Amino acid sequence: MGEWRTSRYSERENCVEVALGPAAKIRDTKDRSGGTLEISTRSWDALLSALCRPAPPDLPEV
Template identity: 50%
Template sequence: MNAWRKSTRSHANQDCVEVAPLQAATGIRDTKDRARGHLEVGSSSWTELVRTLKG
């Protein structure tokens, strides 16, 4: 099982996005619709996205 986690800035009663490290990518899913599945983003793309968001 993957270790899905929410942002530490999320409140317990709010929906948000969760992420999990996968074998060759990062998984992203919506907490309010987990059954729908997840999106996989390549490791280098995920790293660049996080770097851009942190500014």
């Protein structure tokens, strides 16, 4: 399993961390011992792609 990493754009103790390997493991930096979410690396790639994609122009702002 890979090393736990946080985004370089976030605060060190107020975000999530991810460890990449055969699966992607995700945990909360405020509660590291509280458990992890494990998803496939394919799902992790799809999530990142969706987050980086611009919102469609017909969606109202929230």
